[in-house]
Amino acid sequence: MYDANHLIRQLRDSSIGREEDVFARLPDGGTVTFGALFAGAERMAAALAAQGVQPGDRVAVQVQKTIQAIELYLGTVMAGGIFLPLNTAYTGPEVAYFAGDASPRVVVCDPARLEEISAIAGGAQILTLDAAGQGSLRDLAEAQDGFDPVSRQPDDLAAILYTSGTTGRSKGAMLSHDNLASNSLTLRDCWRFTQDDVLIHALPIFHTHGLFVATNVALFAGAQVVFLPGFDADAILEAMPAATALMGVPTFYTRLLADARLTRERAANMRLFISGSAPLLVDTHEQWQARTGHRILERYGMTETNMSTSNPYEGERRAGTVGFPLPGVEARVMRDGAEVPAGEIGVLEVRGPNVFQGYWQMPEKTAEELKPDGWFITGDMAKIDADGYVTIVGREKDLIITGGFNVYPKEVESLIDDLPGVLESAVIGVPHPDFGEGVVAVVVPEGEGTSAEAIKTALSGQLAKFKQPKEIILLDALPRNTMGKVQKKALREAYAGLFA
Ligand code: AMP
Numbered sequence: 206m207y208d209a210n211h212l213i214r215q216l217r218d219s220s221i222g223r224e225e226d227v228f229a230r231l232p233d234g235g236t237v238t239f240g241a242l243f244a245g246a247e248r249m250a251a252a253l254a255a256q257g258v259q260p261g262d263r264v265a266v267q268v269q270k271t272i273q274a275i276e277l278y279l280g281t282v283m284a285g286g287i288f289l290p291l292n293t294a295y296t297g298p299e300v301a302y303f304a305g306d307a308s309p310r311v312v313v314c315d316p317a318r319l320e321e322i323s324a325i326a327g328g329a330q331i332l333t334l335d336a337a338g339q340g341s342l343r344d345l346a347e348a349q350d351g352f353d354p355v356s357r358q359p360d361d362l363a364a365i366l367y368t369s370g371t372t373g374r375s376k377g378a379m380l381s382h383d384n385l386a387s388n389s390l391t392l393r394d395c396w397r398f399t400q401d402d403v404l405i406h407a408l409p410i411f412h413t414h415g416l417f418v419a420t421n422v423a424l425f426a427g428a429q430v431v432f433l434p435g436f437d438a439d440a441i442l443e444a445m446p447a448a449t450a451l452m453g454v455p456t457f458y459t460r461l462l463a464d465a466r467l468t469r470e471r472a473a474n475m476r477l478f479i480s481g482s483a484p485l486l487v488d489t490h491e492q493w494q495a496r497t498g499h500r501i502l503e504r505y506g507m508t509e510t511n512m513s514t515s516n517p518y519e520g521e522r523r524a525g526t527v528g529f530p531l532p533g534v535e536a537r538v539m540r541d542g543a544e545v546p547a548g549e550i551g552v553l554e555v556r557g558p559n560v561f562q563g564y565w566q567m568p569e570k571t572a573e574e575l576k577p578d579g580w581f582i583t584g585d586m587a588k589i590d591a592d593g594y595v596t597i598v599g600r601e602k603d604l605i606i607t608g609g610f611n612v613y614p615k616e617v618e619s620l621i622d623d624l625p626g627v628l629e630s631a632v633i634g635v636p637h638p639d640f641g642e643g644v645v646a647v648v649v650p651e652g653e654g655t656s657a658e659a660i661k662t663a664l665s666g667q668l669a670k671f672k673q674p675k676e677i678i679l680l681d682a683l684p685r686n687t688m689g690k691v692q693k694k695a696l697r698e699a700y701a702g703l704f705a
Contacts, residue, residue: 219427249280260285377565
């Protein structure tokens with residue numbers, strides 16, 4: 206009974222009666238209809254149930270991006286299971302940690318890693334799915350008939366997504382059916398997604414952005430997706446004239462801007478470009494508008510909260526900000542236990558139906574970050590202006606304390622990024638014998654380039670002495686993860702000995 210399963214019912218609602226319509230366009234020219242997608246998901250659910258998956262069991266999945274992987278996500282939720290996607294870049298020992306922590310009933314991996322994963326997956330059943338959507342799971346699924354989705358209530362878990370774990374152990378964020386459903390509904394409506402949309406889907410599906418924001422919103426709207434295995438400038442530019450929307454991380458936009466084929470004409474049919482998962486540079490925003498005539502809509506969220514804020518669809522999309530709290534979501538900025546006045550920086554907290562259920566088997570961590578009254582401490586430093594726009598100024602752990610003074614990296618980065626000959630920068634604190642931490646700027650030059658001296662001189666008149674970088678390092682590129690986030694931890698480690 207589709208009606209009995211809170212999330213699945215809503216994912217399917219918009220395509221009832223449209224079973225023959227195309228949901229996904231594949232790179233090889235093939236298509237997948239809504240009817241085929243849900244039939245495939247039912248067979249996956251039946252295959253999982255045949256492997257003993259019961260409601261509440263975890264299904265851990267480390268596979269390439271394919272339509273069969275989407276069917277596996279839907280099938281897991283249909284079977285009442287908890288979908289647990291893993292970054293394809295995770296190594297054996299990392300997968301072993303997740304398998305040990307989450308004790309999945311089934312692990313699905315690439316056939317090439319079958320032996321390695323079998324050795325570390327504990328008592329789980331191991332099935333395979335490759336980059337062509339083939340493998341033992343597919344074989345098992347093909348032998349199944351339909352499946353009646355298992356009854357699941359709004360508060361039941363649908364997924365566990367592990368955080369990237371930049372500090373300490375990675376934590377499993379527990380997301381309920383309603384966490385996902387309520388957020389998808391809100392985003393669909395805020396961003397005006399309908400069945401007329403064609404979304405270019407080039408994000409990975411092991412992360413909240415590609416799995417929930419892109420896939421769920423498209424399904425909630427009954428929209429079509431151009432389903433790409435990953436970022437591919439050629440494929441995206443080729444798809445653009447017949448598409449209406451793109452969701453990307455900031456690097457998507459900078460890479461597309463570097464391609465001369467990105468023009469106003471090519472983007473003429475597009476109605477919406479959305480960016481998130483990492484800060485979009487003001488410069489990128491402006492260049493994008495100049496080139497395409499579109500203002501990128503930037504939104505903010507995290508694994509634990511789904512999406513929390515968004516720039517408006519109608520109204521001013523303000524570069525450098527992440528817009529307003531979404532309908533039904535509250536946001537506040539706190540310092541020393543009290544809410545700060547408008548425009549002042551503190552730690553952002555959010556509350557609403559989007560906020561997760563806690564960290565898997567970590568009650569103490571959950572209690573530290575999720576208050577009994579529902580406010581979640583995001584760990585992001587932010588300010589909310591008098592007119593309600595939220596600006597993220599960076600992670601709390603990236604805050605630099607030098608000689609007892611707080612330095613918010615973003616303030617320094619914004620000034621450096623505006624200098625001629627600079628593409629972008631990352632400002633970090635590294636151990637310093639006198640000051641505790643010393644401010645270091647890692648800068649990527651652009652065009653004619655720049656020098657450490659030129660940057661120092663330019664900043665000296667603009668920033669208090671304690672905020673000025675004591676060292677400036679020029680690099681060809683900043684280290685980034687797959688979601689386009691600058692890896693400040695890696696930079697801090699690389700330059701830890703700078704002032705020793
Ligand atoms: P993740 O859980 O991997 O999605 O990472 C969430 C984190 O990414 C947030 O806590 C923010 O630090 C950062 N983030 C996401 N979206 C934005 C944005 N639009 N601007 C700045 N930071 C962002």
